[in-house]
Amino acid sequence: MNDLKFALRQLLKSPGFTFVVIITLALGIGANAAIFTLVRGVLIKPLVNRDEDRLIYIRQSAPNIGQENSTWSIPEIQDLKARVKTLSEFGDFSTIAFTIIGLGEPREVNGGVVNGSFFEVMGLRPVLGRLVGPQDDGPKGAPVVVLTYRFWSEILKRDPSVIGKRVNLGGVEGDRAATIIGVLEPCVPYPQETEIIANVSSSPHHLGATMVTERTHRMTELFARLAPRTTLDQARAELRSVYATMKKDHPEAYSKRADFQISAKLLRNQITSGARTVLIVLLAASALVFVVACSNVANLILACTVRREGELAVRTALGASRGALRRMLLAESVLLCGAGAALGVFSA
Numbered sequence: 001m002n003d004l005k006f007a008l009r010q011l012l013k014s015p016g017f018t019f020v021v022i023i024t025l026a027l028g029i030g031a032n033a034a035i036f037t038l039v040r041g042v043l044i045k046p047l048v049n050r051d052e053d054r055l056i057y058i059r060q061s062a063p064n065i066g067q068e069n070s071t072w073s074i075p076e077i078q079d080l081k082a083r084v085k086t087l088s089e090f091g092d093f094s095t096i097a098f099t100i101i102g103l104g105e106p107r108e109v110n111g112g113v114v115n116g117s118f119f120e121v122m123g124l125r126p127v128l129g130r131l132v133g134p135q136d137d138g139p140k141g142a143p144v145v146v147l148t149y150r151f152w153s154e155i156l157k158r159d160p161s162v163i164g165k166r167v168n169l170g171g172v173e174g175d176r177a178a179t180i181i182g183v184l185e186p187c188v189p190y191p192q193e194t195e196i197i198a199n200v201s202s203s204p205h206h207l208g209a210t211m212v213t214e215r216t217h218r219m220t221e222l223f224a225r226l227a228p229r230t231t232l233d234q235a236r237a238e239l240r241s242v243y244a245t246m247k248k249d250h251p252e253a254y255s256k257r258a259d260f261q262i263s264a265k266l267l268r269n270q271i272t273s274g275a276r277t278v279l280i281v282l283l284a285a286s287a288l289v290f291v292v293a294c295s296n297v298a299n300l301i302l303a304c305t306v307r308r309e310g311e312l313a314v315r316t317a318l319g320a321s322r323g324a325l326r327r328m329l330l331a332e333s334v335l336l337c338g339a340g341a342a343l344g345v346f347s348a
Contacts, residue, residue, distance in 0.1 A: 007331035017304060018336065021297050025340025026347060028293025033348035035286040039279050042272055048187045049267065050123030054226040056087075057270040058239065060218070062258035070260070072222050075215045076246065080222070083242045086235040087224040091121030094220040095192045096203055102167035103156065109195040111169075113203045116141070119184075121225050128152075129163040129182030136199040143178035143202035145169070149186040151195040174204040190271050191221045215253040223267065236264050297340075301333060 011018045049055055058080075060070050072092070081090050091114065098111040116137025124131065127149065136144050145167060147156070156162055165180045178198060200206045210217050226235055243262040247254040254260045265273070305312075312325055 003327050003331040004335065006328065007335050010332060011335060014304070017300065021300055021336045022340045022343060024293050024297050024300075025337060026343035028290040029341050029344025030347035031286040032290050033345055035279075035282050037348065039283050042275055042279060047268060047271075048124070048185060050125075051225075052123065052268055053266065055121070055123060055267045056224050056226065056232065056235065056264050057267050058222040058224055059263045059265070059270075060260065061263065062255075062260050064257060064259040065255075067258070071218045072220045073215050073218045074212055074220065076218075077220060077222060079246050080239070080242060083245070084235075084238055086227050086230045086238045088227040089117050089121045089225045091115060091118035091223040092220045093118060093191060093223070094206070095194065096171065096205060098196065098198075099170035100167055100196065101170065102165060103162070107155075109151070110192065111203075112192065112194040112197040113200060113206050114197055115200065118223070119146075121223050124187055125185050126182040127185045128160060129180075131182050131184065132197065132199045136201075139201055139207050141199055141201045143169070143176045144181045144199050145178045145202065146181060146197045147183045148189070148195055148197065149184055150189075152183045155195075169198065169202055171204060173208065176202050176204065178202045188271055190267070215250055224264075232264065232266065239264055297336075301336075305329065 046052065058072075060072055060076070061068050062070050071094075077090065077092055094113050096111055096113055098109050099106055100109050114132055116132060116134040119125075119131040119133070126146070129146075131146050132144060136142065147162065152158060152162070162180050163182065166177055167180060169176045169178050184197065205211060211219075224235075226232065239262050247260060315325060
């Protein structure tokens with residue numbers, strides 16, 4: 001403690017040096033802390049989805065006509081469900097706009113329409129009420145709505161009395177009265193940022209003949225779970241085989257010029273694919289900034305120590321041991337680094 005008190009007095013005698021060292025460390029540590037927090041949240045921290053290591057995203061693309069994600073049609077999804085055995089369950093999600101009436105002022109919302117197994121496939125749970133399930137699936141299911149956590153928190157102020165309320169969902173092809181049955185837990189909003197999620201019978205468009213029978217009416221995202229003791233590579237091989245048969249059976253729906261393809265990724269990799277490279281580059285850059293900051297601080301402290309050779313010589317002549325001198329210099333460094341780290345974390 002005496003060493004620390006003495007070191008503090010010494011540093012206060014050189015405010016310019018102390019300020020420069022602390023600010024330099026704060027910049028290096030702050031940048032690293034901020035970037036690593038971002039990288040951890042996006043690339044490392046587990047998703048809330050249960051058993052995320054078996055949750056995959058299945059993409060259809062037509063690169064020759066600029067469609068990196070052409071989504072799926074209902075007939076295509078039905079073919080995959082019937083023929084693919086390496087995947088145990090499928091969940092589909094399509095985005096559609098609704099005008100919701102019954103929760104205060106009418107408002108336009110971005111909605112999702114899902115099948116009865118979607119939430120089970122995604123491994124998500126409710127924080128209030130229940131989610132869309134098999135009993136709500138198909139055109140004969142009663143129209144029901146699940147609120148996303150963000151919509152419930154920000155717009156409805158976490159009002160628990162919304163469960164059981166009847167609302168009207170308006171769309172371009174008609175209206176449906178639906179019942180709010182639950183609130184979804186906070187999760188990554190993929191594939192779209194939605195405010196409500198409804199079952200198929202809540203959307204007149206999804207009940208129309210075009211949606212149900214037209215193979216080229218593609219507007220649905222597809223998710224699935226790997227079957228037990230099945231690897232992603234095995235699922236990919238079977239998906240490619242089944243997809244090749246589909247293209248052969250329905251050549252009119254798959255233009256050769258477009259070069260339709262199928263691919264599958266773990267959901268986490270799909271979500272982070274657009275950000276992974278950028279985040280890794282940022283992390284490397286922030287690490288370089290930290291190394292430069294530490295080098296500069298080391299040079300400053302070394303230069304300061306060289307200027308104090310006379311002082312250190314006097315202390316040695318008066319009986320100070322090498323250990324005591326090292327402890328004194330170390331105490332100063334500890335104070336400088338501690339202050340820089342605290343300011344860096346605060347700024348991050």
